[in-house]
Amino acid sequence: MKVNTPTTTALYSIEQAIKAYRRLCNKNISKIIEDITVDQALILIILNDNSSLTQMQIGDLVFKDYASITRILNLMEKKGYINKGINNKDKRRSLLEITTKGKETLTILSPTIQLNRNTALKNITEDELNQLYTILNKITNNCNQ
Amino acid sequence: MKVNTPTTTALYSIEQAIKAYRRLCNKNISKIIEDITVDQALILIILNDNSSLTQMQIGDLVFKDYASITRILNLMEKKGYINKGINNKDKRRSLLEITTKGKETLTILSPTIQLNRNTALKNITEDELNQLYTILNKITNNCNQ
DNA sequence: TACATTTATTTGATATATCAAATAAATGAA
DNA sequence: TTCATTTATTTGATATATCAAATAAATGTA
Structure with missing residues (x-):
């Protein structure tokens, strides 16, 4: 294969x-909580830390x-992790809030989420992380021009 | 949001x-060829450069x-980019070959594929690319332990 | 050879990705 | 206020991701 430049x-x-990381996360998370995905867990974290976000902001x-x-939010509501109402200030928007079950789930998952990050970044220095971050940001910006 | 460590x-x-890059690729590729995706184009490149690969290898x-x-190969066959036969040496395996249409498509797409790469990596030095590669490989290995 | 095991691919079920179009509420301008 | 435009979310159609289970051919071993 000629892909070695x-x-x-x-x-x-x-x-x-990113695929290896996602696989790791999914594997470890589903060991603890059966019916939640990495994406859903991330959104749960965001909803827990921020109030009154719109779906677009998420x-x-x-x-x-x-x-x-x-679609993801609908699934999360169906499973009882969040409630989805209507924002009365702007009826186009939905009103999203994490449920008690959602918060409890986060508490249970929190060590696993930390473990996943630590596992992925084992033996990588803070310098390297900064390099990585800088270069990837350049790529992102280049692509979004 | 507390995600700033x-x-x-x-x-x-x-x-x-990676999402920004994929969006860029998809946008530019679909400008040239309507019915092919980035993933399909990559597989086409691989099939063009290598003969007799198994699906697992791909x-x-x-x-x-x-x-x-x-599923991707089935779609590609349906659209005439590849042929999928049976490997008579090992009837579990399929025999994959790129069609003339597939080769022509690659020729047409080749400048776009190169452009996408160049766009994404504009103003990034070879040193940085090597750093990036090294760090990402560490992450991949960490995750695959 | 006969049978258990392994290997390559497929299928089913469900989640997510992506684009385009639809819907409905909010906003801006005449 | 009225109508065009913009904004936020949803829906439809199709592609891909992922895991588990099914299928069928190849291989190993008694």
Whole structure:
């Protein structure tokens, strides 16, 4: 395969890393809580830390299409992790809040989420993390021009 | 949002970068060829450069589940980009080959694929690419332990 | 050879990704 | 106020992701 130039391997390795990380997260999370996905857990964290976010804001935070957010939130409501009402100040918007079950789930998952991050970043220095962050941001900006 | 430690931002930025890159690729590719996706184009490149790969090998190369490979290849065959026969040496395996249409498509797409890579990596030095590659590989290995 | 095990691919079920179009509420301008 | 435009969310259609289970061919072993 002719994919061994720095250009191609770098982009290739991004895909590889994120998939390995997601697999790890999914595996460890589903060991603890059966019916929640990594994406749903992340949204739960966001809803727990921030009040009165719109679905669009959530989508922007997690880099997901608004259509995906609609569907993910519907599933999360069906499973009792969140409540979805209507914002009376602006009836186009929904009013999202985490339920008690959602908060409890976060408490239970919290060590696993931390473990996943630590596992992924084992033996990587803070310097390297900053480099990584800087370079990836350049790529993101380049792509979003 | 409390996601501003180096640990979290780094992992977060991987997701962000790969999504931005995929969006860019999809947008530019679909401008040229209507009915092909980035994933399909990548598999086409691989099939063009390598003969007699199994579906599992392709899956390993592009970090995809074998079930996904089955479905993607079926779509690609339906659209005439590849032929899928049976390997008579081992009848469990399929015999994959790129069609003339597939090769022509690659020729047409080749400049766009190169442009996408160059766009994404504009103003990033080879040193940085190597750093990126090294760090991401560490993450991948950490996750796959 | 006969049977258990392994390997390659497929299928089913469910979740997410993406684009386009639809819906409905809010806003701006005449 | 009225109508066009913008904004937030939803829906439809199709592609991909993921796990588990099914299928069928190949291989190993008694």
